[in-house]
Every structure is written in C-alpha cells, then in structure tokens.
Amino acid sequence: MKQARFFRIPSGVIVGCNASSFAGREAKKLGGTKALIVTDRNLTEMGFLSGIESSLDSEKIDHEVFDEVTAEPTLDYVEKGLDLYRRSKCDFIIALGGGSPIDTAKAVCIMASNPGVIQDYKGLDKVSSPGAPLIAIPTTAGTGSETTIFTIITDTRTNVKMLIGSPFILPSVALVDPLLTASSPPSVTAATGVDALTHAIEAYVSVKAQPMSDVFALSAIKFLSENLRQAWANGDNLEARSLTMLGAFQAGVAFSNSSVALVHGMSRPIGAYFHAPHGLSNAVLLAPVVEFSISGNPKRYADIARAMGEKVEGLGVMEGASKASKAVRELVRDIKIPALATLGVTREKLKTVVGKMADDAIASGSPGNNPRKATKEEIVELYWKTFNQDL
C-alpha cells in the first residue's frame, strides 16, 4: 500500500438477535447517566422502545425521549432534540430507527459539545471536538448510518441537503438487532436492502476503495444477494433477516471508509426533484450505472458477479464483469422494485430538469469516485436509460 489510510468502525459492535437489549450495559460502560433517546413516534407507538427502556432501567440509567423524527432529518429536528438534551441534562444519546433518527441524533451529538449551529459543520472534517457518546440501534437493514462518519441534514430554509462528515460523528456503539426489522413491510425491505447493496458495490468499485473496506464490501454483497429475496418474500425468516441486516451493516462499514460513487450522486437529485425514496432511486439506477461503469474496472465487477453467485470461471474478464449487471437486474426484478414512472417521475418533467439533475449529481462529488468517469451528457443519457428501462 503506497498510501496510509484510516479505517473507522464503532468501538463497540454487537450483532444478532436481542443485540438491542445490551443498550443499558453499553451505556454504563460509556459512563452515561441520562440518555436522550432519539426516535420516530411510530416506533414508540409500536412498542419498540420498551426493551431499551427496561435495559436502561436495569442499569439505573435515566432517560428522556425525543420521538418527533417522522421524516427526513431537518434543522428543526436537530434544534428541538438539542434543546431537550440540554434542558433534561442528558449526557449521551441513543438513536433508534431508520436513517432519519440516527442522522438526527448524530447532529444533536455534535452540537452538544461544539459551538455555533449545525450548518457551520457542513462538508468534511469541519467538526473540531468529539460529540456526546452515541449508541445507534437501526430498525431497517439499509442505510448503515449506525456505522458511518456521515450525517445528512436538510436545511428547510434553503432546501439544501447538507452532508456533514467527520470521525467525531461515528457512533460509539452499534447494536445491530435483526429482530427490530421483523415487522418491516416487503416494500421497505426491498428499498433499504438494495440501498445497502448499492453501498457495498459502490464501496468496492470506488477509486477510494482500500483493502480493509474491500473485505466488508464483498462480504456484504454476498450476504445481501443471498438473503434479500428471502427477507423480502418472507419477513418471518429470521435467518434471512439476520444475514440481510449483517450485510447492510458491513456495507455501511465499507462505504464509510471508501465512499459511494455515481449511483448515489445520481439518486440524490431524483429524491430532490421527484421526492422518490432514496433506496428506490438507487435501486432503479443500479443496473444501468453498473453496465455503464464496467469498462472502468472490469476485474472488480467480475469479483462482484462472483460474490453475487454468478459463474465467472473460464470467462474473459469483460464477460465475467457483465454478469454483475445481469445479477443486479435479476435481483431488482425479483423483489419488485417499481419503475421510475411509478415513483412520480414523468417524461415531461424529467425533460425540463434532467440537465440540472446531472449538474447537481456532478456537484455532489460522488460521481468523481466512479471507476468510469461520466460526462454531463452521459449522466443525462443514463437518467433516460433508467427512465425507459423495463423492470
């Protein structure tokens, strides 16, 4: 290795059924005396908090609940959460939920010990002091936010999604409990699962890939492609749920340390202009972008095909690599990812905004990590290819 690289992962990781019941014990090890639990009201109403609350009670750790995070994280949630954290004299945070509560909690943690406002920390490596300790407990198998150094907060006043990246954002502990995903409906399992697969594939082909993240990326690709269909078709299949969630966690580890690429660069504008969910936007883009990108690093795409269960032995490297897009397309079809047209994207509106979407994708920086660089014209063409594809 010519260049030294950082590799970061939470210092405590517990994976498996009932991992969330370790919240109290892990909080005690962190020296916490009063938690702010940041979550989503649907989860409190469904009783998801009770196990965590009783594990805190058994360690005599007090807590306060902020359960207003019901949509994508905004400045408003961060301000309200921080206010409650300070007023209640909490000294650590537990995030419970999908990406939104975890991302909100990360921002509150940072603001608990840094001056100014969260907007001051937009970009990479702007945070100067460690935040409050964070225990992250995901309830979807997808975002990987429980193990990443990133948070995305929407500034509703300017409508800008601010990416904030810093090692100080990394949760102290991740409790990865597949039992918490058991009630996810098939559509959520599909969208979040393909988001995770996209994290793993992009981490592996990224120009910033490194040997430490490669291990996690390939393992994630294997677990996700072997188990996502089953987790989608039969939510009660705990083995498939467990391995899908493990794959999503490993994919988070991989992309947090080597970054995402063209798919994520292109999916954010679909979310911004058409309000399509993040996971679904990635899912529809994945096969066309893999097809486009293969020539940039065919050896790596052949590895992905192999990890997805394709037979590549005896094939030339380009032929083996092409099996990666075939495997992705089949998976996306099998778990019934809806086409862009059914996500509210119309031909007429796409025509008017596609140029701006391509500009925004390039400006995000993620396409710069892709193994094959895409021009603006090529990105426009990829949006149309994605829109017109049969799923």
Ligand SMILES: [Fe+2]
């Ligand atoms: Fe993602």
